[in-house]
Amino acid sequence: MKLFRLDPPAAAITSAAAHGTRRMRILATGMLVAMAALFVLARSLAHHHPAIGYVQAFAEAAMVGGLADWFAVTALFRHPLGLPIPHTAIIPRNKDRIGDTLAAFLRDNFLTSAVVARRMRRVDVASAAGRFLSQPSDGDGRLRQGASRLAANLLEALDQERLGGMVKGAIVQRLRGLNLGPLLGQALDAAMHDGRHAPVLDSMIGWAGRTLEANDHLIRDMVHARAGKLLRWTGLDENVANAIITGLQKLLADMAEEADHPLRIKAEEALRNLAADLQFDPEMQARVALIRDEIVDNPAMQAWINGLWEQGRASLLRAARDPSGAMAGRFGEALRQLGGTLQDDPQIRAVLNRLARRSVVGATAAYGDSIVKLVSETVRGWDAVTVTSRLENAVGRDLQYIRVNGTLVGGLVGLALHAVDMLL
Incomplete structure (x- = not known):
């Protein structure tokens, strides 16, 4: 290839x-x-x-x-x-001795931590990366195209069934590992503390009012069915049904208009209790975990996870086959902004350069002897x-x-x- x-x-x-x-x-x-x-x-x-x-x-x-x-x-x-x-x-x-001498020369004069660290201090890796990201068209197009083809070929060469199963298994495992109870409880508690639950309550009250208006005949039929013959003969059952419907409508209207309505306060208290139970009640957390597992095991959820993997893989392949197109989208814009930040922020550059220097020095210390051995054994061979x-x-x-x-x-x-x- x-x-x-x-x-x-x-x-x-x-x-x-x-x-x-x-x-x-x-x-x-x-x-x-x-x-x-x-x-x-x-x-x-x-x-x-x-x-x-x-x-x-x-x-x-x-x-x-x-x-x-x-x-x-x-x-x-x-x-x-x-x-x-x-x-x-x-x-x-004397080729073997020459190989050993050359390897020792490389080790003593080039592959030492002090020499590499001194050299890396003069290399501004962060600025170079920033220039490449902010102005990708000025980089080596052959290098980018070659790396893109390599990434695409690797993705296509991998066993997609096995790889997809591993990815989906990892997603499912992470979902099952989430303790959703405390997370939901904290989110609900924070929403109530900032008053963000009020629109939800208003929406629920409005939904209840619209539902009552659309299904008032059910209440009338229930009252008529349970009323005695006398009430039905005198027509009082209709009056009772109207009174019930009117009372429920007024109750919902009052709850929508009055922030301190007793039933609204009760609803908020119930929400606070629910938030506390989600955070601290093991029984409630176990119930939430059971619901979580049922959702994860649902065929629809499994199909969604499978589609998520397929979409991610297709996106990676598109980006690998067309790096210029990928750089033209939001991802490319984010990379260009990152490149600009690397060039303009001296603190970030210092941190990245220090990380690069430590990485190279560490790799030299860890693998320098292996490189030297490779030179010696190659010459011997x-x-x-x-x-x-x-x-x-x-x-x-x-x-x-x-x-x-x-x-x-x-x-x-x-x-x-x-x-x-x-x-x-």
């Missing part, structure tokens, strides 16, 4: 390094061959003019310097001319040819410059020595 494209690729970098090394090797070898040819030519013409002796001395010393440096450079990676000369092929013979090839590609071009310099410096030294000899 291809997530990111490195630019330039690591293989291209390695190929370019190898090409550069070959080019410099040809140049250094060509100079050595040229100096040998120049030496032969100068030696054959030395009797024609005394100045040719200077050319011969330069070429001779340049050959010596070039050959010496060729031997030294070659001896690092292989046996010169294939001969098993002692102390040659140094890197292939390479064969001698791989180690030689990689190191030669990494530093071979500079080593070939040493051969070139050795040829030139050797020639200049030989020229100076010949000049001194002629003067003396």
